[in-house]
Amino acid sequence: MSNIFKNIFTKNKKxxxxxxxxxxxxxxxxxxxxxMGAGFYGWKWLRYQPExxxxxxxxxxxxxxxNESLFRRILSNRHLTREYSVEDAVKNVRVNGDLGLKSIxxxxxxxxxxxxxxxxxxxxxxxxxxxxxxTEIVFDFKCxxxxxxxxxxxxxxxxxxxxxxxxxxxxxxxxxxxSTPDKKYYVGIDMPSIxxxxxxxxxxxxxxxxxxxxxxxxxxxxPVKYGIKHLKRIGTIFFSxxxxxxxxxxxxxxxxxxx
Amino acid sequence: MKKIVKKHPxxxxxxxxxxxPVLAIMIWSGLLIYWANDVYKIGFGSTLLLKFFPNxxxxxxxxxxxxxxxxxxxxxxxxxxxxxxxxxxxYTILSGEWKYLLPGKNxxxxxxxxxxxxxxxxxxxxxxxxxxxxQQIAYSAIIIMGLGSILTGLAIYKPTQLGxxxxxxxxxxxxxxxxxxxxxxxxxxxxIHVIQVMFAGWNNFRAMVTGFEVVKTxxxxxxxxxxxx
Numbered sequence: 326m327s328n329i330f331k332n333i334f335t336k337n338k339k340x341x342x343x344x345x346x347x348x349x350x351x352x353x354x355x356x357x358x359x360x361m362g363a364g365f366y367g368w369k370w371l372r373y374q375p376e377x378x379x380x381x382x383x384x385x386x387x388x389x390x391x392n393e394s395l396f397r398r399i400l401s402n403r404h405l406t407r408e409y410s411v412e413d414a415v416k417n418v419r420v421n422g423d424l425g426l427k428s429i430x431x432x433x434x435x436x437x438x439x440x441x442x443x444x445x446x447x448x449x450x451x452x453x454x455x456x457x458x459x460t461e462i463v464f465d466f467k468c469x470x471x472x473x474x475x476x477x478x479x480x481x482x483x484x485x486x487x488x489x490x491x492x493x494x495x496x497x498x499x500x501x502x503x504s505t506p507d508k509k510y511y512v513g514i515d516m517p518s519i520x521x522x523x524x525x526x527x528x529x530x531x532x533x534x535x536x537x538x539x540x541x542x543x544x545x546x547x548p549v550k551y552g553i554k555h556l557k558r559i560g561t562i563f564f565s566x567x568x569x570x571x572x573x574x575x576x577x578x579x580x581x582x583x584x
Numbered sequence: 585m586k587k588i589v590k591k592h593p594x595x596x597x598x599x600x601x602x603x604x605p606v607l608a609i610m611i612w613s614g615l616l617i618y619w620a621n622d623v624y625k626i627g628f629g630s631t632l633l634l635k636f637f638p639n640x641x642x643x644x645x646x647x648x649x650x651x652x653x654x655x656x657x658x659x660x661x662x663x664x665x666x667x668x669x670x671x672x673x674x675y676t677i678l679s680g681e682w683k684y685l686l687p688g689k690n691x692x693x694x695x696x697x698x699x700x701x702x703x704x705x706x707x708x709x710x711x712x713x714x715x716x717x718x719q720q721i722a723y724s725a726i727i728i729m730g731l732g733s734i735l736t737g738l739a740i741y742k743p744t745q746l747g748x749x750x751x752x753x754x755x756x757x758x759x760x761x762x763x764x765x766x767x768x769x770x771x772x773x774x775x776i777h778v779i780q781v782m783f784a785g786w787n788n789f790r791a792m793v794t795g796f797e798v799v800k801t802x803x804x805x806x807x808x809x810x811x812x813x
Contacts, residue, residue, distance in 0.1 A: 342586050346798055349588070353794035357601075364605055385656040392659055399745045406744045407751075465756060467743065470651065471621030473756055549744050577652030579659070584744045 380577030393581035406548035414477035425505030440563040469551040480527035495564040502569025506560030513569030591791040599672040616654025684714040691717040736763040
């Protein structure tokens, strides 16, 4: 046996079939283990990459952002979420999370603040918002956790809202940011998605004013995104060319989170 | 006498061994995602046969509370899974390997005979080429399953922008069920595959690494016998 090992790696030696089998097997497995090892260390390398400030390892975040730029290309105002009839909507709408809703809401003093590019701030009451044309939508709400529910909402189309308040200049920027009055929950949304014709500032659910746990008095309904972007109890809206802070992005989720 | 016979081309060996860890990562990250809404179970009426998954399973694999991490890995490694699978199919078509892999007219009948043979019920296995009929069916089915995973995966990944696909896949909920069921299918495939490879032995396993198989040839061994009797 030891002869075989001596012989097979001698140059220009004529090998028997048995020796050739051993030689080829050794060489192949040598490279096989090297490649398996390289794969294993590649994986270890990835697993030990420091988590960046946004809660995801940088190589993963880079690919997620590349996915975003790819799938943004196919988002358009003509790509609509399927709508259902009102009878299809569930009566018991699932409540998932109360981030930004824990502080006490003073209904009388609540205002929607919209920060304009020139520094001015619009301060709007619910009556101001309800004066605008009302849009209803019944759609399949999708949570990032994986469940979905057909739900019924009504409010003002975001695109109607910005046009009514002369925010055309602001909508030429890249992002819209929103936060709850206590600033505990906040989202950032790319402009094409927030201006999508099915995105609404909702004040009704199932034909009645929003319940407190669903974001009374005003929440975002944006069917082209997962539920994490549907901010409840909107306090402030602003516009920006860089990504506004986003609560779940900071905890490792995809910034875009588009559907 | 022994003879070295080429069996698996280098490309196929690469595709095979790249797919193994990539699919493992896809299944693992998929579990991290599934955990966040783990609603599937098998049972009838009020009888629960199997819950996907019991808490002990999540605990053993440290699955709980990793949804963001699972999504990040899943949507990165999906590219490798897709590219590797696509190149594999392309290669089998261009190289002509598909001829060995695709089941033929008699494959289903023969696969049954292979099964009976493997279970030691039938003595003779049907004659075969590089792959037996059961392998042909399994290896072709796994490609269709891969395609199914990609399509149902895309359907639940972008149900609005690819709304037509989501509808085609039976809607959001149904596509998610199929996507999950296919994954269970991969795990079953893996278990059977490993058992079969262990039974088939070293020569067969070595071929997936080295590319060659050692065949004993009767004619030559007869010729090898001493003539001067």
